[in-house]
Amino acid sequence: MGPQRSIPQYTLDGVRGADVSTYRYRTEDGLELSLLRFCRQPCDDVVLVVSGLTTSSDMFIMPEHRNLVSFLLDNGFTDVWTADVRFSNRHPYNTQGRRDTLDEVARYDFAPALELIARTTGVDAVHVIAHCLGSTAIMMAVFGQVDGVAGRVRSIVANSVGLTPRVPLWSRIKLAVAPVILEDLLGLRWIGPKWSEQPLCSRGGFIARLIGLFHPECDTSACHMLSLMWGSGHPALYRHENLHPVTHERSADLYGPTGFSYYRHVAKMVR
Template sequence: MNTLPSAERHDFPAGDGVPLQLTRYQGGAKGPVLLVHGAGVWSGMFMLPTVRENFVQHLVRHGYDTWLLDWRASVELPLRQFTLDEAARHDMPAAVRLVREHSGADSVQAVVHCAGSATFFMAMAAGLLPDVQSVVASQVALHHIVPPSTQLKAMLRLPDVLDITRDYLTPDEDPSSPLFQAAFGAFVDLWRHECDSTVCRRLTFMYGQLFRHARINRETHDRLDEQFGPCNMLTFRHLAQMARSGYAVGFDHGREENLRRYGRERPPSYLRAEHLKRPITFVSGEQNGTYMPASTELTYEWLREENGASYYRRKVLAGYGHLDTFMGSTASQDTYPVIRDALEAMA
């Protein structure tokens, strides 16, 4: 495994005071590049100890000043209930500001994944990230197209039903809630699966197929519990709302509260293109079972129509799923160069 420069850790508050973390690996003069993880994981998804070269090592080896954000969805931070609107407004601008302050750079590049990408794009669309120079969006941005099994759970309002009794779902064994977790495990074990890991099966229930098994090595699969943890129900409910509408919308608080917050009965859309006139490369795993490749395709086509084709690129990663884009055993040969080339082309 390649060695990394020593980590520089920054604890800082989001705009509303929620404590967040940034971890910097200063690899050289390129960047700075900000990495934003998805929901129910943490920044460790970019630096797995179980692959020959992880994404952070790859960027550092190529001279990037690399910054890993743990935003409020991180399983390394205390669990809290939040909508993606709150994270978009308070986490992403504060993180970009801190990177700029400490690196001295005028602007940053970003590689953003899954719910982290959805939230980052909501912040950009709202005009809150003018100093983000260019972005690689992994798997989803402003359009949310999910597989039929996820859509069914969203249509059945499953997260709203679970929210009555549960604050979160986690794939891991859970000493604070052993009976529920055993029942959750027994439930997901009823279905046919590619493997015999209950953690992996719970993950599939929570998010859809997160990776192609053929793409991750045994050690990564055996240690999934180190990467994943609780995801709060309010975030699940917001993601389900966006899956139902097909695109990013503000959280639906109900008619009365919507009128008070938004001045309208229905939550507003984030499909506003004027602040997205900047280089963006969309990447989707060809066999993604969490967000269908149509998700990035729709945002890509919509932006080309709105702002002209020159800013935008899209790459489909052949043979890849969702998280194996970063956690795959040969991702350093297959997918990291695609992302790094995009960063260099957009610098």
């Protein structure tokens, strides 16, 4: 039996007063990906929102907040789409042993999504709001002149990072060391915030409990694992005093697992 949730993992209840549709598309290299559309009425200023690595559309439609999609809809951008590319937590690809990097995301994932949006709405170019490595990937696609991308993007708001990631020293160390230890030496194919749900005798379960010893700031194992996976700090991603307790409780649902090839690619970028 899974953990008890106060909010269902993939809920759409965070957006009110909009028609919600799911669109699926296939990439040139054969993956099925998806878009969510939140439409109050057609408009010329269509917005596409892109999440970071291991998160998903769910980051922008959380019912416990006045979320980004609702804010856009309330402020004149009445046709908002969210993209779940290959590294989204709504897809299984991060745990399948694939060797994808941001190159594949940039090369394959955005062009068919933008073509689908244009075909559906009749609007040729969209505004993009992208977060973290989603920002890096869409910027790579635009600046790399990927067919079907650059001409369909009117503007980009890139949150946290753009083309050139800059990370603290401790993050550089983790990027260099963690894939070697976890993948090369221990034989793990991916890392994820739900490792504590595995038995203590498993590699993931043991690592999650070990990491918890270094994070006395809370008793949520997923939060501890996220501090290992991303950034520097206690915790790495946020200050607890600024975080809604329900969001903290949902951290294992909002952030998913990832394979190590993405870490290796980012490590190359920051060197």
